[in-house]
Amino acid sequence: xxxxxxxxxxxxxxxxxxxxxxxxxxxxxxxxxxxxxxxxxxxxxxxxxxxxxxxxxxxxxxxxxxxxxxxxxxxxxxxxxxxxxxxxxxxxxxxxxxxxxxxxxxxxxxxxxxxxxxxxxxxxxxxxxxxxxxxxxxxxxxxxxxxxxxxxxxxxxxxxxxxxxxxxxxxxxxxxxxxxxxxxxxxxxxxxxxxxxxxxxxxxxxxxxxxxxxxxxxxxxxxxxxxxxxxxxxxxxxxxxxxxxxxxxxxxxxxxxxxxxxxxxxxxxxxxxxxxxxxxxxxxxxxxxxxxxxxxxxxxxxxxxxxxxxxxxxxxxxxxxxxxxxxxxxxxxxxxxxxxxxxxxxxxxxxxxxxxxxxxxxxxxxxxxxxxxxxxxxxxxxxxxxxxxxxxxxxxxxxxxxxxxxxxxxxxxxxxxxxxxxxxxxxx
Amino acid sequence: xxxxxxxxxxxxxxxxxxxxxxxxxxxxxxxxxxxxxxxxxxxxxxxxxxxxxxxxxxxxxxxxxxxxxxxxxxxxxxxxxxxxxxxxxxxxxxxxxxxxxxxxxxxxxxxxxxxxxxxxxxxxxxxxxxxxxxxxxxxxxxxxxxxxxxxxxxxxxxxxxxxxxxxxxxxxxxxxxxxxxxxxxxxxxxxxxxxxxxxxxxxxxxxxxxxxxxxxxxxxxxxxxxxxxxxxxxxxxxxxxxxxxxxxxxxxxxxxxxxxxxxxxxxxxxxxxxxxxxxxxxxxxxxxxxxxxxxxxxxxxxxxxxxxxxxxxxxxxxxxxxxxxxxxxxxxxxxxxxxxxxxxxxxxxxxxxxxxxxxxxxxxxxxxxxxxxxxxxxxxxxxxxxxxxxxxxxxxxxxxxxxxxxxxxxxx
Numbered sequence: 001x002x003x004x005x006x007x008x009x010x011x012x013x014x015x016x017x018x019x020x021x022x023x024x025x026x027x028x029x030x031x032x033x034x035x036x037x038x039x040x041x042x043x044x045x046x047x048x049x050x051x052x053x054x055x056x057x058x059x060x061x062x063x064x065x066x067x068x069x070x071x072x073x074x075x076x077x078x079x080x081x082x083x084x085x086x087x088x089x090x091x092x093x094x095x096x097x098x099x100x101x102x103x104x105x106x107x108x109x110x111x112x113x114x115x116x117x118x119x120x121x122x123x124x125x126x127x128x129x130x131x132x133x134x135x136x137x138x139x140x141x142x143x144x145x146x147x148x149x150x151x152x153x154x155x156x157x158x159x160x161x162x163x164x165x166x167x168x169x170x171x172x173x174x175x176x177x178x179x180x181x182x183x184x185x186x187x188x189x190x191x192x193x194x195x196x197x198x199x200x201x202x203x204x205x206x207x208x209x210x211x212x213x214x215x216x217x218x219x220x221x222x223x224x225x226x227x228x229x230x231x232x233x234x235x236x237x238x239x240x241x242x243x244x245x246x247x248x249x250x251x252x253x254x255x256x257x258x259x260x261x262x263x264x265x266x267x268x269x270x271x272x273x274x275x276x277x278x279x280x281x282x283x284x285x286x287x288x289x290x291x292x293x294x295x296x297x298x299x300x301x302x303x304x305x306x307x308x309x310x311x312x313x314x315x316x317x318x319x320x321x322x323x324x325x326x327x328x329x330x331x332x333x334x335x336x337x338x339x340x341x342x343x344x345x346x347x348x349x350x351x352x353x354x355x356x357x358x359x360x361x362x363x364x365x366x367x368x369x370x371x372x373x374x375x376x377x378x379x380x381x382x383x384x385x386x387x388x389x390x391x392x393x394x395x396x397x398x399x400x401x402x403x404x405x406x407x408x409x410x411x412x413x414x415x416x417x418x419x420x421x422x423x424x425x426x427x428x
Numbered sequence: 429x430x431x432x433x434x435x436x437x438x439x440x441x442x443x444x445x446x447x448x449x450x451x452x453x454x455x456x457x458x459x460x461x462x463x464x465x466x467x468x469x470x471x472x473x474x475x476x477x478x479x480x481x482x483x484x485x486x487x488x489x490x491x492x493x494x495x496x497x498x499x500x501x502x503x504x505x506x507x508x509x510x511x512x513x514x515x516x517x518x519x520x521x522x523x524x525x526x527x528x529x530x531x532x533x534x535x536x537x538x539x540x541x542x543x544x545x546x547x548x549x550x551x552x553x554x555x556x557x558x559x560x561x562x563x564x565x566x567x568x569x570x571x572x573x574x575x576x577x578x579x580x581x582x583x584x585x586x587x588x589x590x591x592x593x594x595x596x597x598x599x600x601x602x603x604x605x606x607x608x609x610x611x612x613x614x615x616x617x618x619x620x621x622x623x624x625x626x627x628x629x630x631x632x633x634x635x636x637x638x639x640x641x642x643x644x645x646x647x648x649x650x651x652x653x654x655x656x657x658x659x660x661x662x663x664x665x666x667x668x669x670x671x672x673x674x675x676x677x678x679x680x681x682x683x684x685x686x687x688x689x690x691x692x693x694x695x696x697x698x699x700x701x702x703x704x705x706x707x708x709x710x711x712x713x714x715x716x717x718x719x720x721x722x723x724x725x726x727x728x729x730x731x732x733x734x735x736x737x738x739x740x741x742x743x744x745x746x747x748x749x750x751x752x753x754x755x756x757x758x759x760x761x762x763x764x765x766x767x768x769x770x771x772x773x774x775x776x777x778x779x780x781x782x783x784x785x786x787x788x789x790x791x792x793x794x795x796x797x798x799x800x801x802x803x804x805x806x807x808x809x810x811x812x813x814x815x816x817x818x819x820x821x822x823x824x825x826x827x828x829x830x831x832x833x834x835x836x837x838x839x840x
Binding site: 189 | 541542543544545546747750797798800801802803
């Protein structure tokens with residue numbers, strides 16, 4: 001049995017550690033942050049009425065590996081509820097808005113023979129459908145955190161045309177999955193160190209020496225790198241890792257991965273103000289079951305915790321749209337968030353502010369060990385599909401949602417599947 | 429055939445250990461160093477001649493468990509309650525708790541900072557490295573004034589016991605102990621103390637009643653049986669061993685208390701059980717040397733096995749030396765503070781008389797696999813044991829004649 005160092009204790013890293021330690025390998029996990037989970041981070045704060053998912057929040061459909069893990073850990077899921085609303089030009093209406101032209105999009109997608117960027121696809125196939133074009137651009141940038149000038153239409157076609165399942169949340173928070181894997185790892189004598197920032201990997205076939213920023217070195221037979229693509233692409237920076245000797249070809253290939261940012265704003269109100277008579281009269285009874293809002297506000301997407309009546313609104317900005325928030329303080333972002341909510345509900349800022357109990361902002365690009373939200377498939381990246389995570393000399397392995405090749409790109413399921421696959425490769 | 433070789437080897441090892449004590453006393457070299465050296469040499473010879481026999485970890489664990497019991501028992505048998513000494517015992521207890529806690533927290537903080545290990549794991553290593561070897565301290569304080577001597581004796585014995593007890597509590601409890609669990613833990617400890625006292629009295633009664641010549645090992649076997657059963661149930665079984673030692677050593681107090689009691693009922697009971705207590709008292713006299721001898725055998729085998737398990741190349745790694753250096757630095761700074769401000773004795777050479785020995789190694793081997801930290805391996809513990817003992821040797825050699833009186837046990 002070999003000694004394996006796993007860099008990163010997110011979903012992929014812990015999945016590798018869990019599977020390999022179960023198979024009897026000696027595992028050392030080195031995590032740069034002072035907590036486990038990576039882009040899964042459930043905050044338990046008494047000021048918020050529910051556990052706050054600062055990172056991953058939803059389970060998108062029926063996902064086999066996530067399901068298996070949840071079953072094993074005895075964790076339940078709660079189905080998302082609530083009604084869908086859209087707000088264009090400050091008018092909040094129940095319904096899906098631009099998504100009514102779905103059939104047009106489906107037809108255009110099926111006509112595509114060769115891969116191209118989403119931007120090219122929109123120009124070539126949907127030139128006469130301005131509303132739909134804007135909707136798709138907004139969806140790709142917002143939901144998939146992708147740049148339409150790089151994103152691959154074939155990869156997105158797979159995702160969009162695949163059957164959509166129910167949207168769920170993890171009861172008690174996504175971090176419960178992380179806690180389960182970490183505790184299973186510990187039972188298998190796996191060593192998990194946090195605040196251990198890896199700076200360099202010195203390697204030769206069958207031998208690695210991993211050096212941390214505090215001058216500690218760890219020796220092993222193999223190393224599995226599970227850091228986010230954004231950090232993997234960095235040449236310098238707090239989270240960047242130097243390989244000695246360099247792995248030039250691989251490093252170049254990593255640059256083809258699309259990696260977008262994600263921002264979340266959490267507003268906890270004293271009560272679910274949108275259920276007040278004033279708003280019910282204005283928008284109808286349906287507002288009481290408010291679930292999801294897509295709007296043209298500065299912070300465009302918002303959702304509640306429905307069916308749980310939690311008086312909390314979560315705001316979402318994805319992809320290139322987060323750029324303008326980069327230099328802003330949390331206070332400034334919260335101000336914009338309150339403005340957005342006032343605009344959506346057609347009321348004044350003071351009315352919203354009066355109801356506000358606490359606000360919180362998370363901009364994932366500011367985390368030096370995450371550098372963004374999640375990956376998307378690019379045209380150049382799709383050509384290397386399946387080759388990116390090929391190990392180097394059976395010594396350096398890679399895992400993470402960035403290396404997943406199925407339809408559920410950029411998800412926790414993708415990270416878990418990739419981690420499981422890498423563990424199987426090493427255990428072979 | 430192989431069994432004969434093993435038996436011959438084991439016997440030779442005990443003979444060698446006695447021999448090391450003699451020459452160690454003469455040459456002022458701690459026999460710990462000689463035993464570790466023998467282990468290292470045997471491993472080198474075994475590898476060279478292609479007989480690389482690995483000592484099974486189960487053997488080390490068994491020796492480890494018995495070793496811990498014997499150390500706690502030996503320590504408890506050194507504590508005699510006396511009205512006039514209660515204050516001294518109390519202050520020694522407080523100083524000891526303070527120092528063990530300071531050293532443990534300092535070393536654990538260093539581990540958490542450098543490696544990012546969990547506090548739970550770091551504390552286990554911190555305790556293992558913080559307990560001083562009472563077997564070494566006790567004889568070195570022989571020449572000191574009576575009160576200081578007694579203080580240091582109690583302090584070192586309590587350090588061993590407290591260190592081992594806290595280690596066990598942490599090792600067998602969850603990483604994040606909640607307030608509820610602490611309550612549960614204290615309740616468990618209180619229940620264990622009551623059970624232990626009842627069990628100890630029962631053992632004393634057994635000691636008094638068994639008239640056959642063979643009885644001490646029956647008691648030891650019963651204790652190990654209870655200890656291991658307790659461990660299976662995650663109870664602090666070492667408390668039981670400590671209580672047994674204390675009850676055994678202080679049984680005369682019960683005798684005195686009952687006989688002098690003003691209550692006619694208690695006095696009558698005292699008279700009725702007086703003979704039993706007297707019998708027990710006589711039996712105990714033979715029990716102490718036996719524990720001491722057993723402790724010698726355990727030490728011999730453990731230091732040899734530890735030396736045998738060492739990879740010499742690993743010791744010379746810069747990381748091992750740097751880490752050991754950090755930990756030694758913390759240990760000796762705290763030792764300095766202790767000498768200067770608590771015991772108010774000489775700083776030199778006492779500062780160097782601060783070796784890590786059997787308890788440290790036994791605790792290291794007792795760290796569960798799930799809580800192991802790869803960087804803090806055998807090599808690092810070996811380096812710390814060797815360095816502290818070499819420093820002690822230097823301290824002894826350079827001490828003025830009569831300043832330190834080192835008995836043969838000092839080198840055990």
